[in-house]
Amino acid sequence: xxxxxxxxxxxxxxxxxxxxxxxxxxxxxxxxxxxxxxxxxxxxxxxxxxxxxxxxxxxxxxxxxxxxxxxxxxxxxxxxxxxxxxxxxxxxxxxxxxxxxxxxxxxxxxxxxxxxxxxxxxxxxxxxxxxxxxxxxxxxxxxxxxxxxxxxxxxxxxxxxxxxxxxxxxxxxxxxxxxxxxxxxxxxxxxxxxxxxxxxxxxxxxxxxxxxxxxxxxxxxxxxxxxxxxxxxxxxxxxxxxxxxxxxxxxxxxxxxxxxxxxxxxxxxxxxxxxxxxxxxxxxxxxxxxxxxxxxxxxxxxxxxxxxxxxxxxxxxxxxxxxxxxxxxxxxxxxxxxxxxxxxxxxxxxxxxxxxxxxxxxxxxxxxxxxxxxxxxxxxxxxxxxxxxxxxxxxxxxxxxxxxxxxxxxxxxxxxxxxxxxxxxxxxxxxxxxxxxx
Amino acid sequence: xxxxxxxxxxxxxxxxxxxxxxxxxxxxxxxxxxxxxxxxxxxxxxxxxxxxxxxxxxxxxxxxxxxxxxxxxxxxxxxxxxxxxxxxxxxxxxxxxxxxxxxxxxxxxxxxxxxxxxxxxxxxxxxxxxxxxxxxxxxxxxxxxxxxxxxxxxxxxxxxxxxxxxxxxxxxxxxxxxxxxxxxxxxxxxxxxxxxxxxxxxxxxxxxxxxxxxxxxxxxxxxxxxxxxxxxxxxxxxxxxxxxxxxxxxxxxxxxxxxxxxxxxxxxxxxxxxxxxxxxxxxxxxxxxxxxxxxxxxxxxxxxxxxxxxxxxxxxxxxxxxxxxxxxxxxxxxxxxxxxxxxxxxxxxxxxxxxxxxxxxxxxxxxxxxxxxxxxxxx
Numbered sequence: 001x002x003x004x005x006x007x008x009x010x011x012x013x014x015x016x017x018x019x020x021x022x023x024x025x026x027x028x029x030x031x032x033x034x035x036x037x038x039x040x041x042x043x044x045x046x047x048x049x050x051x052x053x054x055x056x057x058x059x060x061x062x063x064x065x066x067x068x069x070x071x072x073x074x075x076x077x078x079x080x081x082x083x084x085x086x087x088x089x090x091x092x093x094x095x096x097x098x099x100x101x102x103x104x105x106x107x108x109x110x111x112x113x114x115x116x117x118x119x120x121x122x123x124x125x126x127x128x129x130x131x132x133x134x135x136x137x138x139x140x141x142x143x144x145x146x147x148x149x150x151x152x153x154x155x156x157x158x159x160x161x162x163x164x165x166x167x168x169x170x171x172x173x174x175x176x177x178x179x180x181x182x183x184x185x186x187x188x189x190x191x192x193x194x195x196x197x198x199x200x201x202x203x204x205x206x207x208x209x210x211x212x213x214x215x216x217x218x219x220x221x222x223x224x225x226x227x228x229x230x231x232x233x234x235x236x237x238x239x240x241x242x243x244x245x246x247x248x249x250x251x252x253x254x255x256x257x258x259x260x261x262x263x264x265x266x267x268x269x270x271x272x273x274x275x276x277x278x279x280x281x282x283x284x285x286x287x288x289x290x291x292x293x294x295x296x297x298x299x300x301x302x303x304x305x306x307x308x309x310x311x312x313x314x315x316x317x318x319x320x321x322x323x324x325x326x327x328x329x330x331x332x333x334x335x336x337x338x339x340x341x342x343x344x345x346x347x348x349x350x351x352x353x354x355x356x357x358x359x360x361x362x363x364x365x366x367x368x369x370x371x372x373x374x375x376x377x378x379x380x381x382x383x384x385x386x387x388x389x390x391x392x393x394x395x396x397x398x399x400x401x402x403x404x405x406x407x408x409x410x411x412x413x414x415x416x417x418x419x420x421x422x423x424x425x426x427x428x429x430x431x432x433x434x435x436x437x438x
Numbered sequence: 439x440x441x442x443x444x445x446x447x448x449x450x451x452x453x454x455x456x457x458x459x460x461x462x463x464x465x466x467x468x469x470x471x472x473x474x475x476x477x478x479x480x481x482x483x484x485x486x487x488x489x490x491x492x493x494x495x496x497x498x499x500x501x502x503x504x505x506x507x508x509x510x511x512x513x514x515x516x517x518x519x520x521x522x523x524x525x526x527x528x529x530x531x532x533x534x535x536x537x538x539x540x541x542x543x544x545x546x547x548x549x550x551x552x553x554x555x556x557x558x559x560x561x562x563x564x565x566x567x568x569x570x571x572x573x574x575x576x577x578x579x580x581x582x583x584x585x586x587x588x589x590x591x592x593x594x595x596x597x598x599x600x601x602x603x604x605x606x607x608x609x610x611x612x613x614x615x616x617x618x619x620x621x622x623x624x625x626x627x628x629x630x631x632x633x634x635x636x637x638x639x640x641x642x643x644x645x646x647x648x649x650x651x652x653x654x655x656x657x658x659x660x661x662x663x664x665x666x667x668x669x670x671x672x673x674x675x676x677x678x679x680x681x682x683x684x685x686x687x688x689x690x691x692x693x694x695x696x697x698x699x700x701x702x703x704x705x706x707x708x709x710x711x712x713x714x715x716x717x718x719x720x721x722x723x724x725x726x727x728x729x730x731x732x733x734x735x736x737x738x739x740x741x742x743x744x745x746x747x748x749x750x751x752x753x754x755x756x757x758x759x760x761x762x763x764x765x766x767x768x769x770x771x772x773x774x775x776x777x778x779x780x781x782x783x784x785x786x787x788x789x790x791x792x793x794x795x796x797x798x799x800x801x802x803x804x805x806x807x808x809x810x811x812x813x814x815x816x817x
Contacts, residue, residue, distance in 0.1 A: 204556025403734075
């Protein structure tokens with residue numbers, strides 16, 4: 001046995017040595033051609049580029065910056081009819097309805113915080129186009145991971161006004177059971193993952209879900225919304241890199257609205273925005289006018305197609321402007337001029353441009369506008385009144401869902417608190433909370 | 439394997455080498471040579487009853503490999519990923535799995551712990567089973583935000599609409615003889631402070647396989663910390679079948695009426711030797727408890743023991759201040775105050791980063807534990 005092994009081993013070695021000699025002969029025979037083709041490209045495992053003898057740094061201003069794709073001009077006229085998505089009256093009117101309903105809800109909810117009815121709120125002023133344009137281009141079963149300024153996506157998918165308000169009021173109708181601050185929406189039925197306050201954490205999670213979808217072969221993609229400020233977080237880098245190396249069907253949708261609370265983009269990054277990073281990670285990338293709802297629709301539709309058919313990520317940077325304050329805890333006049341805000345509130349506004357298009361198509365007029373405005377307000381006010389009246393959830397819900405089943409140590413803490421509240425009932429707002437959970 | 443064989447041979451030959459070298463080589467050199475390979479504990483293997491069926495001789499990394507193999511075989515959605523897991527992992531825990539289950543199920547990720555953790559959460563949120571490896575527990579900190587702020591709170595904050603219950607993190611932890619600051623840490627206390635997580639530490643191959651399968655199948659995000667020094671040195675006859683072990687249940691390994699001793703992971707074996715020394719030298723019977731789960735932890739087993747003995751020693755490698763021993767001590771004195779005959783003793787790592795050359799002085803070794811036993815007896 002050993003003898004056979006010895007013989008076969010020496011045969012193999014002999015063949016190896018022979019092959020090596022053959023190779024070196026080949027080399028010297030074709031040395032000029034072989035050597036020159038070998039010298040043509042560097043053969044490092046880490047790079048696939050060319051040689052150069054010129055000492056030239058690639059400067060950040062090498063090129064003009066990735067251009068901004070648009071379909072409409074600033075006034076809402078289609079520039080090249082070939083790119084009008086021709087969505088038809090019903091779809092376009094629905095888009096307009098949802099954008100304006102969102103806007104109306106924002107105004108009323110912002111006011112309600114000012115009046116002390118809810119504790120906190122964030123508006124979406126100026127960014128309605130990014131929400132509706134992208135949401136309309138997706139399939140309703142595509143999974144959405146948001147940051148916090150994407151309420152229009154939920155609005156498009158049919159999340160009821162009541163549910164928005166219930167979450168803000170933290171009442172017993174809130175699907176989140178009153179655990180989070182306002183605007184931290186979530187809906188399993190609408191495939192919208194619950195919002196969390198830490199920024200960018202949703203980004204690598206979106207990649208993981210996309211990977212699971214790819215394995216499940218369910219034909220869905222994942223979209224991940226985030227702001228330009230959030231793109232500075234390490235999780236953003238992690239997400240971009242993982243999505244490309246693991247080949248995940250995920251759309252990264254950056255809302256570049258010019259500010260991260262008070263920090264303008266000039267203090268957030270020095271390169272060509274977020275889009276320039278995409279190709280660096282190996283992602284197909286596009287920059288778009290976020291206030292042009294048709295352009296947003298077109299790029300999202302095209303991006304979705306790439307992710308689904310090629311199982312690779314796409315980065316969309318939607319340029320827009322945050323017309324409102326960061327939140328009810330912010331007064332943006334402290335760091336930007338009222339004139340600047342007024343400019344964006346009047347020109348290039350996504351809602352105004354869409355209305356102009358609708359009017360030019362003969363689908364909208366002043367009468368319809370007034371009618372819808374009143375209808376909108378009425379819907380929102382009624383939902384508002386309903387939400388305000390409702391009780392908070394039973395306070396036992398403070399102790400549930402930490403784990404799938406309540407462990408003993410948490411049960412003991414609940415029992416302790418139950419006895420304590422019974423003894424000191426006058427000092428706790430018990431009457432605002434439901435008696436027993438459903 | 440060949441490599442293993444050489445290692446084993448070296449370890450076996452060590453005492454012989456020592457005797458041969460001593461007269462010829464300077465004693466200090468000899469000690470340095472031998473002390474690099476000697477450990478501060480003796481391994482006490484577990485056995486299983488015959489009802490567990492057929493067994494095979496496995497060390498810790500092999501039993502973990504076996505558990506992962508079982509998880510991948512029984513759950514089509516399960517995926518295993520992390521840095522270098524493809525070729526088998528730096529501790530060989532994932533060896534052979536990529537060949538068997540394919541690159542889409544067992545794969546390398548880029549070098550980014552926060553990405554690994556976030557990605558793992560996303561996989562689990564979509565309903566697939568995510569088993570993520572952090573190469574060393576010392577490098578879990580970039581993932582801390584994802585684990586603490588996201589994974590632990592997913593179910594609670596969404597009102598149970600979403601969760602990442604199908605998520606398990608695995609990481610090698612603990613002293614290994616030469617690991618120093620960044621290859622020796624035991625970070626269990628940081629995670630024990632986060633409601634929503636489960637934290638588990640096995641003491642050997644039999645426990646590891648059952649506990650890891652339980653973690654993987656448990657519907658809560660779990661952190662499974664594997665004492666790396668046990669990967670090779672802990673060898674047991676591990677049941678070949680698919681089995682799980684209860685997560686929040688402590689094990690009484692040695693029964694005794696005089697002293698309660700609590701630890702987890704490698705330290706359990708240190709305490710078992712201390713129990714024997716205490717019996718021989720001091721004629722006391724120590725009750726040795728492996729806590730098994732740090733969160734949620736089995737208070738009842740510890741209380742019952744303390745109410746019996748009146749004296750408790752808690753030992754862990756992690757630094758003493760705010761280590762998990764502090765939580766046990768606080769709850770024990772709160773619940774068993776009138777039963778205590780002496781203050782709660784903790785023997786732990788010191789409040790320094792984990793040192794390299796000073797490791798023999800740093801560890802809560804059997805002599806420090808024995809000294810604490812005497813303190814408890816003589817109070």
